[in-house]
Amino acid sequence: MGVPMSQMWTVATYVLRQKLAGRKRYPLVLMLEPLFRCNLACAGCGKIQYPAQILRKNLSVEKCLAAVEECGAPMVSIPGGEPLMYPDIDRLVAELVKRKKYVYLCTNAILLKEKLDLFTPSTYLSFSVHMDGLRDEHDEAVCRDGVYDQAVPAIKEAVARGFRVTTNSTLFDGASPLRMREFFDEMMSLGVEGMMISPGYSYSKAPDQEHFLLQSRTHELFARMLSKPKKRWRFNQSPLFLRFLMGKHDFECTPWGNPTYNMFGWQRPCYLLQEGYTKTFRELMDTTPWENYGKKSGNEKCRDCMVHCGYEATAVDYTFSSMKGFVETVGVTLTGKL
Amino acid sequence: MTLEGWVPEVGQYLTLAEVVEFAFDYRGNTTLVKADGTEVVGYIFNRNTYGPEPFLEYFDESGEGPFTLRYSEVANIKFSGKDTAAGNSWRAWLERKEREKAEKGAATGSVRDPDPHRG
Numbered sequence: 366m367g368v369p370m371s372q373m374w375t376v377a378t379y380v381l382r383q384k385l386a387g388r389k390r391y392p393l394v395l396m397l398e399p400l401f402r403c404n405l406a407c408a409g410c411g412k413i414q415y416p417a418q419i420l421r422k423n424l425s426v427e428k429c430l431a432a433v434e435e436c437g438a439p440m441v442s443i444p445g446g447e448p449l450m451y452p453d454i455d456r457l458v459a460e461l462v463k464r465k466k467y468v469y470l471c472t473n474a475i476l477l478k479e480k481l482d483l484f485t486p487s488t489y490l491s492f493s494v495h496m497d498g499l500r501d502e503h504d505e506a507v508c509r510d511g512v513y514d515q516a517v518p519a520i521k522e523a524v525a526r527g528f529r530v531t532t533n534s535t536l537f538d539g540a541s542p543l544r545m546r547e548f549f550d551e552m553m554s555l556g557v558e559g560m561m562i563s564p565g566y567s568y569s570k571a572p573d574q575e576h577f578l579l580q581s582r583t584h585e586l587f588a589r590m591l592s593k594p595k596k597r598w599r600f601n602q603s604p605l606f607l608r609f610l611m612g613k614h615d616f617e618c619t620p621w622g623n624p625t626y627n628m629f630g631w632q633r634p635c636y637l638l639q640e641g642y643t644k645t646f647r648e649l650m651d652t653t654p655w656e657n658y659g660k661k662s663g664n665e666k667c668r669d670c671m672v673h674c675g676y677e678a679t680a681v682d683y684t685f686s687s688m689k690g691f692v693e694t695v696g697v698t699l700t701g702k703l
Numbered sequence: 704m705t706l707e708g709w710v711p712e713v714g715q716y717l718t719l720a721e722v723v724e725f726a727f728d729y730r731g732n733t734t735l736v737k738a739d740g741t742e743v744v745g746y747i748f749n750r751n752t753y754g755p756e757p758f759l760e761y762f763d764e765s766g767e768g769p770f771t772l773r774y775s776e777v778a779n780i781k782f783s784g785k786d787t788a789a790g791n792s793w794r795a796w797l798e799r800k801e802r803e804k805a806e807k808g809a810a811t812g813s814v815r816d817p818d819p820h821r822g
Contacts, residue, residue: 406793408793408796411788414730414787414788415730415746415787416730416731416732416746416784416785416787418732418746418762418763418764418765418766419746419748419762419766421766422762422766505800508793508796569728570730570788572788572790572793572794573790573793629748629749629769630749641727641749641750641751642748642749642760652753
């Protein structure tokens with residue numbers, strides 16, 4: 366597994382505390398979007414299509430920290446936009462590390478090399494570099510040539526300077542399992558701590574509406590890609606989530622697992638759907654009609670979604686909800702057999 | 704399909720609440736025509752119809768806000784700003800890549816450069 370023991374312990378004790386407190390719904394990872402600006406315009410991304418005055422705006426560090434406190438999740442993922450374009454990213458990260466939050470700073474790594482000096486290596490900080498495949502596939506996914514060749518040296522530099530580095534990859538229809546297996550080899554040889562993979566979501570605002578994976582294709586792709594996983598591959602995510610992607614588990618979505626906060630407020634109901642905003646986290650949790658989301662609800666927008674932000678929290682909750690789930694997780698973690 | 708440039712006719716067949724829903728889903732600035740006849744340009748990012756008095760929220764053209772307007776204060780919404788989700792930049796990228804592939808194919812004598820990586 367690609368997750369350090371200290372982080373596993375923090376997450377495990379947090380989830381158990383929620384269970385002991387009888388909380389049915391609890392957040393696991395806060396998705397904190399301090400800005401929507403990005404230096405790329407990827408085909409599958411539906412996050413950055415806003416008028417100029419919105420793209421120019423930044424959440425203040427104070428508002429970010431207040432959201433982190435309000436939410437209480439042990440992990441904070443900072444997507445965006447491109448977080449390294451956020452002018453106070455160093456102060457925000459330092460404050461989160463001070464609060465012992467596990468931070469995943471999601472970046473396309475274009476600015477990583479020049480911004481590394483702003484950060485100090487820490488167990489609590491991981492650069493999660495967006496890599497959608499080997500050179501050809503990645504550059505095509507991000508709609509710009511040369512990005513892969515910018516990201517690779519930045520990853521090497523960050524690893525060499527003692528930072529935790531992971532990769533995050535979004536897969537679309539047409540991805541080649543064999544090429545992805547080569548990609549996993551390549552990323553591990555760069556020295557990354559672990560990899561995160563997920564199928565893409567069919568954002569209604571994404572420019573490319575044709576290549577999102579349907580559920581059956583997702584199972585097929587991930588089952589082929591992850592069959593007989595190599596020992597050197599490490600994934601920085603729940604092994605049960607990977608088994609779910611391979612069709613070995615039938616999980617239901619946990620839309621409140623990764624709540625999203627940005628300049629509009631708390632996004633209802635999840636990181637992917639934008640059906641409105643609330644002023645407070647409590648209001649989000651208490652007033653969202655959760656029964657309208659997830660596969661069982663019959664909601665068309667949820668039908669083919671198998672994205673990590675909805676299902677990884679389910680997998681983690683499953684691990685701690687029964688002995689069966691716990692034993693399965695430990696077994697997969699120790700043997701590496703998915 | 705984009706609503707860019709649309710000026711709805713609020714009336715019997717199209718309610719203001721429906722127009723607000725379209726505007727909430729629109730990724731561009733709109734012109735809010737107020738009941739008093741004044742206009743303000745901004746990006747509508749939220750609406751709430753649950754309470755006794757439905758309202759919408761927006762940031763104005765300079766990014767100031769958020770401001771709140773009750774539905775009763777709004778007469779109409781014009782889809783006046785550019786639709787940033789219309790996908791034009793991505794289409795341009797695709798066209799350029801197709802052109803490059805065709806040029807490469809012509810140079811090497813093949814009809815079209817096949818992509819061996821895609822399943």
